[in-house]
Amino acid sequence: MNVELINIHKWFGPVHANDGITLRIPSGVIQGLLGENGAGKSTLMKILSGFYQADEGEIRLDGKPVKIESPADAIRHGVGMLHQDPLDFPPMRVVDNLLIGHRGGLFPNRAEAIRAMQDLQARFGFNIDPYAYVDSLTVGERQQLEIMRLLWLGARVLILDEPTTGISANQKEKLFATLRALAEQGMTVIFVSHKLEEVEELCHRVAVLRQGKLVGEVEPPYRTEDLVKLMFGKVVLPEDKTHFDSKESLFRLENLSIEDYRLQIRNVNLTVHRGEVIGLAGMEGSGQRQFLQACAGIIRPVAGEIYLGEKRLTGRPYREFLEAGITYVPAARLEEGLIPGLTLTEHFVLAEPQNGFVVNRQKAEVLTTQRIADFSIKGVPSSTVESLSGGNQQRALLAMLRQPLSVILLEHPTRGLDIESTIWIWGKLKERCRQGTAIIFTSADLEEILHYSDRILVFFGGKVSQPIEATKTSVEELGQLIGGKGF
Amino acid sequence: MVRTSSRWTNFVFQLLAIVLALAFTSLVMVLAKANPLEAYRNIVVGSLGSINKFSDVLVAWVPLLLATSGLLVTYTAGLWNIGVEGQITLGAIFTTWALRVLQDSTLSPGLIIVIGFLSGALGGMLWASVVAFLRIYGGVNEIFGGLGMNFVATALTIWLIFGPWKRPGIGSMSGTEPFKETLWLPTFAGLRISPWSLVIGIIGIAVIYILLQGTYFGLKLKAVGRNRRAAFLLGIPTTQYMWAAFLLCGLFAGLAGAVQVLGVYHRLIPSISSGYGFLGMLVAMLINYQPAWAAPVAMFFAALNIGSIQLPIVMKLDSTLSGVLQGALVLAVLLMDGVRQRLLRRR
Ligand SMILES: Nc1ncnc2c1ncn2[C@@H]1O[C@H](COP(=O)(O)OP(=O)(O)OP(=O)(O)O)[C@@H](O)[C@H]1O
Numbered sequence: 001m002n003v004e005l006i007n008i009h010k011w012f013g014p015v016h017a018n019d020g021i022t023l024r025i026p027s028g029v030i031q032g033l034l035g036e037n038g039a040g041k042s043t044l045m046k047i048l049s050g051f052y053q054a055d056e057g058e059i060r061l062d063g064k065p066v067k068i069e070s071p072a073d074a075i076r077h078g079v080g081m082l083h084q085d086p087l088d089f090p091p092m093r094v095v096d097n098l099l100i101g102h103r104g105g106l107f108p109n110r111a112e113a114i115r116a117m118q119d120l121q122a123r124f125g126f127n128i129d130p131y132a133y134v135d136s137l138t139v140g141e142r143q144q145l146e147i148m149r150l151l152w153l154g155a156r157v158l159i160l161d162e163p164t165t166g167i168s169a170n171q172k173e174k175l176f177a178t179l180r181a182l183a184e185q186g187m188t189v190i191f192v193s194h195k196l197e198e199v200e201e202l203c204h205r206v207a208v209l210r211q212g213k214l215v216g217e218v219e220p221p222y223r224t225e226d227l228v229k230l231m232f233g234k235v236v237l238p239e240d241k242t243h244f245d246s247k248e249s250l251f252r253l254e255n256l257s258i259e260d261y262r263l264q265i266r267n268v269n270l271t272v273h274r275g276e277v278i279g280l281a282g283m284e285g286s287g288q289r290q291f292l293q294a295c296a297g298i299i300r301p302v303a304g305e306i307y308l309g310e311k312r313l314t315g316r317p318y319r320e321f322l323e324a325g326i327t328y329v330p331a332a333r334l335e336e337g338l339i340p341g342l343t344l345t346e347h348f349v350l351a352e353p354q355n356g357f358v359v360n361r362q363k364a365e366v367l368t369t370q371r372i373a374d375f376s377i378k379g380v381p382s383s384t385v386e387s388l389s390g391g392n393q394q395r396a397l398l399a400m401l402r403q404p405l406s407v408i409l410l411e412h413p414t415r416g417l418d419i420e421s422t423i424w425i426w427g428k429l430k431e432r433c434r435q436g437t438a439i440i441f442t443s444a445d446l447e448e449i450l451h452y453s454d455r456i457l458v459f460f461g462g463k464v465s466q467p468i469e470a471t472k473t474s475v476e477e478l479g480q481l482i483g484g485k486g487f
Numbered sequence: 488m489v490r491t492s493s494r495w496t497n498f499v500f501q502l503l504a505i506v507l508a509l510a511f512t513s514l515v516m517v518l519a520k521a522n523p524l525e526a527y528r529n530i531v532v533g534s535l536g537s538i539n540k541f542s543d544v545l546v547a548w549v550p551l552l553l554a555t556s557g558l559l560v561t562y563t564a565g566l567w568n569i570g571v572e573g574q575i576t577l578g579a580i581f582t583t584w585a586l587r588v589l590q591d592s593t594l595s596p597g598l599i600i601v602i603g604f605l606s607g608a609l610g611g612m613l614w615a616s617v618v619a620f621l622r623i624y625g626g627v628n629e630i631f632g633g634l635g636m637n638f639v640a641t642a643l644t645i646w647l648i649f650g651p652w653k654r655p656g657i658g659s660m661s662g663t664e665p666f667k668e669t670l671w672l673p674t675f676a677g678l679r680i681s682p683w684s685l686v687i688g689i690i691g692i693a694v695i696y697i698l699l700q701g702t703y704f705g706l707k708l709k710a711v712g713r714n715r716r717a718a719f720l721l722g723i724p725t726t727q728y729m730w731a732a733f734l735l736c737g738l739f740a741g742l743a744g745a746v747q748v749l750g751v752y753h754r755l756i757p758s759i760s761s762g763y764g765f766l767g768m769l770v771a772m773l774i775n776y777q778p779a780w781a782a783p784v785a786m787f788f789a790a791l792n793i794g795s796i797q798l799p800i801v802m803k804l805d806s807t808l809s810g811v812l813q814g815a816l817v818l819a820v821l822l823m824d825g826v827r828q829r830l831l832r833r834r
């Protein structure tokens with residue numbers, strides 16, 4: 001389907017999120033959409049998919065002006081969007097989630113839905129149990145589910161807002177292959193991402209947004225420097241590797257075993273040093289999340305010991321871990337990390353230790369203004385978190401970390417951040433390392449793991465490798481390991 | 488600029504909602520072959536026509552305000568405490584119980600009244616804790632738990648009135664034997680409203696206002712209500728906060744029940760809660776859970792209730808008309824809010 005966005009404007013209060021954007025996308029094309037955090041990409045896509053209405057401008061599908069008033073309307077026109085933060089209905093089964101929004105008789109046909117789902121799964125190489133509960137899926141699997149749902153609902157324009165953030169390299173390859181196949185069949189694909197190499201690899205053409213304006217359209221062959229310059233208006237250079245590993249023992253796991261209904265992690269032994277960064281590599285759902293949550297005291301290991309310094313934390317309640325200075329930052333921002341409806345100020349008040357009985361609003365406001373400046377969050381103290389762009393939500397989440405901390409456990413800390421922000425956030429995190437904090441983090445980006453870690457643990461189906469020195473391995477080797485080689 | 492315009496549109500939409508509700512109620516009256524203007528005039532006269540009438544409005548206002556205050560707390564925690572009716576009833580039962588036990592003792596009447604209030608609060612909390620327990624440990628939705636406990640509370644009242652606490656001779660729907668006058672809350676001379684009830688109602692809503700708007704407790708409760716998982720990860724003991732919300736609401740409901748016994752009926756009657764629990768839910772919805780609006784809107788609803796008492800006598804209209812108007816008002820406001828959001832989004 002031919003998609004035309006003509007002179008689209010959108011204001012949020014004083015913020016001009018989309019400023020006269022005109023973009024024409026022919027059928028069968030994979031269109032890339034680039035831009036720094038808060039550039040207006042999600043807003044533009046939400047307008048196309050009926051989530052927001054443009055203040056000005058026109059949308060044409062196959063040359064026909066259309067008014068898209070709601071997401072249901074959009075899907076009726078054949079426009080389906082995969083959101084940056086998966087918007088599904090957690091406490092239900094996968095197949096029922098699939099049936100939502102499906103036009104059919106009075107009685108949903110589960111058998112048919114399951115058959116369709118199995119077909120799509122086979123095509124994509126996905127592997128989701130139709131009877132699993134959605135809230136038991138990883139972020140990556142939820143995205144897979146959402147893609148299948150949209151295709152099943154008959155989408156002919158597929159919008160993917162940072163779809164690769166949650167999925168493994170392997171899954172990503174399958175996804176790309178599918179998107180290419182879909183494009184060949186005439187499907188229009190819009191691909192929003194921060195990862196330049198992905199965009200370069202996949203997209204037939206790329207549009208770049210900056211501060212709400214369309215600042216350029218590029219066709220292959222792409223030059224990365226040009227794209228970066230268009231996105232940020234300047235050249236961005238990666239910083240040098242820094243290491244603050246003190247070799248002084250801080251956090252110790254002894255024969256730690258973790259079980260949940262999907263996988264078992266057995267006998268992990270690890271001593272983390274002050275100032276050290278440990279990267280956890282592996283496909284989504286290989287046990288990294290459970291491992292982090294066990295380290296944070298959120299799930300209880302079935303065996304083994306956890307020590308912070310000399311303090312034995314095994315089996316202690318989560319609150320004691322927190323008080324000991326161990327903090328967990330989840331990947332699902334709006335589901336686990338932030339509280340929709342609450343303002344930035346309220347978040348920072350909650351994140352700080354309670355001081356008295358009455359909240360000192362003035363002090364809180366000052367603190368928030370400070371943090372907003374420190375972390376360059378695009379927002380004001382009274383912004384509710386859901387009004388921030390994805391990248392700014394992530395900044396807010398990291399800005400909520402208390403000072404000082406012993407161990408920070410991060411799940412995908414830079415998911416959804418643009419290159420500049422990623423570099424900058426790691427600067428902040430390394431600052432913590434300099435002060436002696438240890439960091440354990442997961443990432444789907446092996447380059448990131450290799451660049452920032454001192455040592456790396458590879459996860460495969462609940463099995464955990466011995467710690468690997470980051471200097472003694474490579475992206476290629478890690479790629480093979482997370483695929484299960486050597487386990 | 489953006490803000491003022493949106494405040495104005497808000498106001499316009501609220502005005503529209505009131506007009507809509509009045510129009511709907513008028514239509515109902517026309518269908519019932521009554522003159523709406525006449526009815527509204529009667530309601531105004533019946534509630535504000537004299538100092539006596541207005542004091543009756545205040546008599547209804549206090550328990551309604553207390554119930555609303557409690558509900559603001561559970562709502563903030565993301566809980567629909569529909570069991571508030573039963574909690575009011577249990578408050579009344581416990582107060583009656585305390586008075587029955589102590590009325591012939593040597594304690595001073597003032598002390599007995601205080602003990603009456605305390606046991607009323609206790610009764611409300613007890614009933615709320617059953618719902619809380621079912622919800623927190625049994626996973627039973629508080630709406631079902633509350634509904635069940637409301638039925639049990641009604642049954643318990645009837646059983647007490649016709650069984651163990653029946654009047655000498657034979658039990659009747661008019662309730663238990665009235666307490667002696669020394670155990671009545673003292674009222675303003677010649678009026679039915681007691682200054683003590685007023686004080687309790689006003690202090691109650693003030694406490695809730697401060698608690699929800701200004702304290703860590705209120706903010707954490709809000710976090711629990713909006714996103715329990717994130718609140719937990721932030722280190723908020725979510726289970727304790729849910730308990731606190733239920734218990735606090737039970738306490739306020741219990742106090743409402745105590746006021747009904749000590750300040751209004753001076754005995755236990757079958758429908759001692761007078762529906763103030765459900766009405767409180769309407770008020771809470773209408774004010775969109777903003778504590779600052781609880782007092783005036785509860786006053787308005789109380790005035791409607793009292794004002795329509797005269798309708799059956801004067802106009803042969805049923806006094807439930809006030810209920811029609813109250814219900815229509817809430818629905819109209821919710822409707823208009825939906826319309827406003829749709830329109831604003833589209834712009
Ligand atoms: N619902 C909203 N209310 C208020 N402001 C909003 C809302 N949604 C977006 N904005 C603002 O509009 C701007 C563009 O946001 P948008 O989400 O489109 O950015 P983005 O390009 O998708 O960024 P990211 O890469 O971080 O996801 C931001 O400044 C954001 O704060």
Ligand SMILES: [Mg+2]
Binds near residue numbers: 041042043084161389
């Ligand atoms: Mg976005």
